[in-house]
Amino acid sequence: MISIDDVTVAFGGVTALNCLTVILDKPVFGIIGPNGAGKTTFLNVLSGFVTPQSGQITMDGADILRLAPHQRARWGLRRSFQKEQVVDELSVEDNVRVVLDPLAMSGNDRERALMAALEFVGLSAVRGLNAAGLNAFERRMVEIARCVVGKPRLILLDEPGAGFSQGEVDRLRQIIDGIRAFNGATTLLIDHDVDLIQAVCQDTMVLDFGSLIAVGATAAVLTDPKVRAVYLGMEDVAA
Template sequence: MPNAHAPSALPRQLRAEAVSLTFSGVRALKSVSLSLERGRVLGLIGPNGAGKTTMVNVLSGFNTPGAGRVLLDDRPLQGLGADRFRRIGVARTFQGGRLFRDLSVQDNLEAAGVGLGMSRRDAGVEARRILHWLGLAHLASMPASALPYTDERRVGIARAVVGGPAFLLLDEPAAGMNDHEASDLRATIAQLVEHIGCGVLLIEHNVRLVLSICSHIVVMDAGEVIVQGDPDAIRGSERVRHAYMGTADGGDAALPAPTTEEACA
C-alpha cells in the first residue's frame, strides 16, 4: 500500500538507552535499553506490572524518562511531546482503544490525518485506502461506540497507520481475541511490515503470537529487562518461565511451541 504522505527519508531505528522512570518514589523502569529497527517485529513480554506499557509511553512521548534517553536514529527526542513523536514517525495503539466514540470509523482515521497536517480531502482518501487495505471498509460508517471489542482494536491499528509511520507500537492488540482472530492479526502485522516497511513493537500477553512473528524478544519483569533473544532462546529460558509463567524454579512449565501453521509461515 503506497503512501504519498510518508516522509521521503524515514528514520531507520528507534531506541531507548538506559531509560529509568520513577512514579511517586516507585521505580517503574530500571535502566531499560532496547532497539527497534525498520522492517522488523520486536516483541516485548512480561507479567502484569512488568513495565511494558510504561516503556511504550516513554517510546511514544507520553512519559519523559527521569534518566537515559530515547533516540530516533541519532537524534535525541528529549522534551518532545506525544504529538511531535507522532508527526516524526512514531505511532502507537492503546490497550483501551481510545477511539473517538462519537465519530464514525472513517472520521476517526480522517481526524488522525488532519492532525498530521493533511487536508480534509487527503485525509479522507488516506482513510478510505487504509480501511480497504486492512479489510475494514465495511465498518467505515459505523460509530466507533458501536464496534465490537476486537473490531475496535483493529480500527485502532488502522488509525495508527495513517500517515505511514516509521515505527508502530502495538500495546496488547490481541487482547480479547480468539485464536482465529489472533491469527488474522498476525497476518495484518506481517502486511504492515512488508508493505509499509515500518518497525513494529508488539507488547502482548499472547505469548504464542509473539513467538510466532517476532525475530527478537525482550522480556521485562519489575521494570527491568531480564532476558532478550530470539524465540528459541526465550522459549527455553528458565528465567523467563519463572518470571512469566509464575513457577518457583522454572519447573515443568513451558512457553508454547508454535503450531504447524505458525512454523510454516
C-alpha cells in the same frame, strides 16, 4: 532503529524502569513480562506521557525525548492502548481520518491513505457506519487503522489481542505481520499471548520489575530458563 540507553523511570520509591538499555531493530519487536514489569511505562516514555529521570532515546537518529507528544506523532509515532479509544459518535472513516488532520498531506493523498488503511484492516465495507455499531474486534481494527494510516515510522501496540477469539487473534496476527510491507513502520508489540508474540516478533525483550532480563531472537528468549521462571511461572526451573 530505536536505541534506548540507560533509561530510568521512578514513581516515588518504585523504580518502573531500571537503567534500561536495548536496541530495537527488527520489523516487529515483542515486549513481554508479568504485570507491573514496566512494559506500559516503557511505551509511555516512548509516547512522551512519562519523562524518565535519566537516559536517552533515539529513533532513526532523532532525539525523541526532546519532542513533545504531538511532535512525536508528527514525526511518525502511533499508538494503540489497552482500552480502545474509538469515538462512538464518529463514523469509522472519521475515527481514522482525524489522525491525518495534522499531517502535511494533500486532500487526495489523505483520502488515498485513509482508504488504504481501511482496506488493510478489513473495514472498507463499514467505513461509513458510526463506530457505536461495531463489535469489539472491529473497534480494535479501527485503532489499528489509526496506527497504520499515512506514513508512520513507529507503531506501539499495547495488548491488542486481549479478549478475542482464536480466529480474531489469527486475523490480528496477519495484520501485524503485514505492517512492515504495508507502510515500512517498525512495530513494538506488548501482549500476554505468547503464541502471538512467537508468531509475529522477530526479536523479543523481557522485563521484570523494570529490569531487562532477556533480549534476542524470540524463540531463544522464550526458552531461556530465566524467562520461563519469571514469566511463565516455572518455579522448578533454575534462574
